[in-house]
Amino acid sequence: MSARPDLSTLSAALAPGMVVTDPDILSAYRYDRANDPDAGTPLALVRPLTTEDVQTAVRWCAEHRVPIITRGAGTSLSGGSTAVDGAVTISTEKMRNLTIDTGTRTAVSQPGMLNAEVKAAAAEHGLWYPPDPSSFEICSIGGNVATNAGGLCCVKYGVTTDYVLGLQVVLADGRAVRLGGKQLKDSAGLPLTKLFVGSEGLLGIVTEVTLRLIPQQASACTVVGSFPSVRAASEAVLAVTSQIRPAMLEFMDSASINAVEDMLKMGLDREAGAMLVAQSDAPGPAGAAEVELIEAAFSSCGAAEVFSTSDAAESEAFTHARRAAIPAVERMGSLLLEDVGVPLPALPDLIDGVEAIAADNRVVIAVIAHAGDGNTHPLIVHDPNDADETARANAAFGQIMALAISLGGTITGEHGVGRLKKGYLRDQVGDDVMELTALLKSALDPDGLLNPGVLL
Amino acid sequence: MSARPDLSTLSAALAPGMVVTDPDILSAYRYDRANDPDAGTPLALVRPLTTEDVQTAVRWCAEHRVPIITRGAGTSLSGGSTAVDGAVTISTEKMRNLTIDTGTRTAVSQPGMLNAEVKAAAAEHGLWYPPDPSSFEICSIGGNVATNAGGLCCVKYGVTTDYVLGLQVVLADGRAVRLGGKQLKDSAGLPLTKLFVGSEGLLGIVTEVTLRLIPQQASACTVVGSFPSVRAASEAVLAVTSQIRPAMLEFMDSASINAVEDMLKMGLDREAGAMLVAQSDAPGPAGAAEVELIEAAFSSCGAAEVFSTSDAAESEAFTHARRAAIPAVERMGSLLLEDVGVPLPALPDLIDGVEAIAADNRVVIAVIAHAGDGNTHPLIVHDPNDADETARANAAFGQIMALAISLGGTITGEHGVGRLKKGYLRDQVGDDVMELTALLKSALDPDGLLNPGVLL
Structure with missing residues (x-):
């Protein structure tokens, strides 16, 4: 990219209003929900309606060697759509057919x-x-x-x-x-x-x-268990998954239970060390057998309380509580979202290890997990205005990814590497896979115009 | 590739006997089950045991610019592992951990x-x-x-x-x-x-x-229906799939029913225009409801006979009959195996169209299908010693793929393009996708050593 390109040719090629250069609007597209402090400001924002609009914008960018950041809803939490100075942000928000x-x-x-x-x-x-x-x-x-x-x-x-x-x-x-x-x-x-x-x-x-x-999914039965410790709960996860494949098996630790209870006031057990929310959607007697098996697994792993319901509203309340954990914990401070996953038998060691990393670094880490597939979200809470705490949070962020890798797992199960985790990708996949990745990237995008700074 | 490379350096780098140059053995590795008449003869056969053995062989081939054909069991029926003159065939048959x-x-x-x-x-x-x-x-x-x-x-x-x-x-x-x-x-x-x-x-x-x-899958109930026509059977497929997702939904036309009956003598209805074999593995009452729904769909689409069983041996007999169709039809002559798939609502038009193509080209085409996912295997029977019939079979082979493409489908649902279908791939995916494919291939295999002649 040399001199600032003439955006009027881009505007002229697209429908009126589709290319935005108003600084107030552009500033709203700097950050995604990862709130990367290093976010830049878009050169322009394009909000296309059609594939042809996207082609027009991409051709203009290719001709002028202007990088492109593609933005969906900005909710990856990995910084995948953070704006870059000098790059055009293409937001797909209006492509709604x-x-x-x-x-x-x-x-x-x-x-x-x-x-x-x-x-x-x-x-x-x-x-x-x-x-x-x-x-x-x-x-x-x-x-x-x-x-x-x-x-x-x-x-x-x-x-x-x-x-x-x-x-x-x-x-x-x-x-x-x-x-x-x-x-x-x-x-x-x-x-x-x-x-x-x-x-x-x-x-x-x-x-x-x-x-x-x-x-459409058959109606599900929900089983909720509260456990004295995270270890007990993560062992209950293995006790379930070694026998059946539940339709849902979610984990919340004490910090996330309390954050959700602060926000929703629905009567969750604030004293519990951890909570599991499981579902079976197997029909008829098969579903009843799965529910019984889950209840037994929870109890035998030391659950203090086990509660089952086939009522849709009650089930949804517990699922909603689990889903509310990220916004609830967000009220405690800024979050660094982990998305580490491990082969299932390593789940207890991962969750125990996160607890130790939190203590070592003197930061609050609330843990929620799609426990049934070994994918966890330790949420590292910090105050971005407290440089020391932020440094400790960042240290914990790296240590948790290193722990997941050492347990044979992944640094991201479902949110992507984005910008925030790219420093750790090589540790997981190795030099050869990084080189393979770069080879594919340069075969398909030789000028490196698409989402520069993400993943590589 | 220049002069014939010195194979002794390859033999020396691997365990004794791992590199084979005996012409009798090599000739057994010329063809796979597609019996491509253009098959070459391997320069050598390598039967590695470990990843390291494969690496040694590939490095030797890369150094000497010798192409490599990788061979599994040779059963793709697309000619994916047909030998090429001057190429080393790497057979994975001994890698059995x-x-x-x-x-x-x-x-x-x-x-x-x-x-x-x-x-x-x-x-x-x-x-x-x-x-x-x-x-x-x-x-x-x-x-x-x-x-x-x-x-x-x-x-x-x-x-x-x-x-x-x-x-x-x-x-x-x-x-x-x-x-x-x-x-x-x-x-x-x-x-x-x-x-x-x-x-x-x-x-x-x-x-x-x-x-x-x-x-482990729950035990399944099997429903078998015999239909007066292929059209009636393919409409029954849609009647089932628009309501439930069966665990199996297989189709056989009259030619394949008779070929299987010739071979297995199990009492299939030789007069039927087509047969469907469906399964439900939903547990308990849900499974019973699915079976009832399948029976009703079969009957309402004109099935002459509908038979259900929850007996495992009986179920397996019908599944076995369907699986036996390819070897059974193979007894009638050489086969060109189609593997065309279409979006489900186009299935009746595809199957009708195949019937017309068979008549137009005066060849026998036995049709079997994984009907529930729109994936069909018209088996074109011909005598390779009859040049005229072989030409008509090849014409039908192309026409069926063109038909599938015109119905929004694919030339191969599960067997791959191999060598036999590569002339038709561009018609399906277009020039840009072919170029993208070539870009990826040359990024990862710049010298084009891996499976030359397959797909591209």
Whole structure:
């Protein structure tokens, strides 16, 4: 990038108002929810409506060697859409077409639709789009694809990539390609659809997603257990998962229970060391057997109290409590969100290790987890105005990722590497995989214009 | 490649007997089950035991610019492992270590294990590896990964890629990388694990696979319907799939019913125009409701006879009949195997169209299908010694793929493009995707040494 390019040619190529240079509006697009203090300011903001609009913007950027930050709803919490000085931010927020095709049981969605909106539209036809990040009411499908987002039901129903049948993607040179489609099985050519899911916007901009829908989930029974210690609860997780595959198995430690209780005042057990929320959606007697098995596993691992319900509103209250943990803990200070995952048997060691890291660094770390698949979210609380505490929080942030790697796990299960975790990726995957990653990146984006600073 | 390289340096670098140059043995490795008449003869055969052996062989080939054909069990039916003159064939048949880890519910398998062996080992621990190609007793896990193989239960349980958590891959320069692992969720870095599943050996050689296992399937009820016409049966497929997601929904036309009956003599209805075999594995009353729904759908679409059973042996007999269709039809002549798939509502038009193409070209085409996911296998029968018939069979082969593409479908749902379908891939995916494919190939294998002639 040389001199500041003439944005009027970009504005002229797109519909009036689609290119924004108003500094007040631009400043609202500096940060995403990771609140990276190093955020820059966009050169311009583009809010396209169509794939062709995205192509026009990308071609202009390619011609002028202007980097592009693609932004969904800004909720990855990894800093994936933090603005960069001199780069154009393309926000997909206005790309909101969605059609449900009941014949093929698919949804075709532009990236700006929220996850909850896709779920609701599918439900109108008795269909279900399972992936359910806790942020499902505010996160976008485009961002879900970029990060290969997970959620609570993924322990049984899989993550975003398992539901993506097709994509339209604008490449770094402005060409648009269609990958996959509405067919349920497709082995024709390299698995390019899968390559783009979870690629964090490094290889192209997703402008349309074809999602597989499945029949609506049967009503679920919920089992809640409160445990004297995190160790007891994490052992109960293994006791359940070694026998059945629950439809949900979520963990909250004492700090997150209390933060949620402060916010929601729903009568959670403030004295508990940890809480588990499990669900079974197996129909009829099979479901009853699963509930019994979960109750027995909780009790045998020392649960002080075990409560079951098949009432939908009661079930939703506990699921909502778990989902509310991030905003609830956020009220205690700024958060560094961990997303570390380990093979299931290592879960107790991971959670114990996080407790020790919190003590060592004298920071509050509230732990919530999609425990049934070994994916945990230690939330490191700190005051960004307290330099010493922030330094200790950052130290803990790195130590937790190192711990997960040492246990054979991953630094991110569902939020992506973004900017915040990229310093730790090499430790997990090694030099050769980093080189392979760079090779693919430069094959598809030789000028490095797409999401510079993310992942690499 | 210049002068014939000195194979003694390759032999010396590997264990005695691991490199084979005996012409009699080499000739047995010329063809795979696609019986491509253009098969060459391997320069040498390498049968490695370990990842390090594969690395040694690949490094030698890279140094001498000798192409490599990777061969699993040779059962893709797309010509993916046909030998090439002057190329080394690396057969993974002796790479047969397998461990089941019940704690993480994973299998770690070398590529030479057969699919059935992985299933059996998992079952010993009450676990299940779902993907079930009809050839599951003779196809290898390495080949399953290379083609992203499917099968009968995939309509409900997904295909190979849905179960691959991690890989070890030897790259074209001989480096070995580990991708993914035993963690169930992993968003760290580009989704490289997924990139290699279904890449048909073009990007690297898979030397170890980590597979997700799930709890053993509940016992299934089977519903068999015989229909007056293929149209009636394919409409019954839609009547079922628009309401539930069966655990299996398989189709056989009259020609395949009769071929199977000739071979197995099990009393199939030779007069039927088509037969469907469906299964429900939903437990208890939910399963009974699904069976009832399938029976009703079959009847309302004109089934002459509908038969249900919850007897495991009876169920297996019908599943076995469906699986036996390819070898049974093979007894009528040489086969060109189609693997076309379409979005489900287009299934009746696809099957009708195949019937018309058979008549137009005066060839027998027996049709079997994983109907529940729109993936069909028209089997084009011909006598390779009859040049005219072979020409008509080849014409039909192309016309069926063109038909599938025109219906919004794919030329291959689960067998891969291999050599036999590569002339048709561009028509499906377009010039830009072909260029993207070539870009990725040359980024990872700049000298084009891995499986030359496959896919590209």
